[in-house]
Amino acid sequence: MKIQNNAVVAIHYTLTNNAGEVIDSSEGKDPLKYLHGAGNIIPGLENALVDCCVGDKKDVVVEPRDGYGERDENLVQKLPREAFGGIDTIEVGMEFQAQGQDGSVQYVSVEKVEDDGITINANHPLAGETLNFAVSVEEVREATESEIEHGHVH
């Protein structure tokens, strides 16, 4: 059967950025299963898989607007070093949990370390990145009623 809404799909994938670095891959793991049409995966990838069948292989380029969004400069903030009291060494790339304004947990990463402050970034790590997926379709089946009701694969 072809991939369409309410199909359960299993894919193997390798995700690389435009520099050719592998960001994520299902290689050596179970394939990724998702419910098509339920927004389980990023829209750019979901849309590209419509009408594919088991055994299909596809290279998909996803622009930021169809992936993890454009980078939002409002989510980049420079804080005084005192805000990191109790942490001895702060390096670029370190990740912290912070409390968002609505009380939710937010992940921020250190983007710049300077004498007069530390710049943190609360964007999704892949915001602003063009994503290159190499995908192979491993399985396509009809979703069960309860999967459709729940919006995810069981």
Ligand SMILES: [Zn+2]
């Ligand atoms: Zn469920």
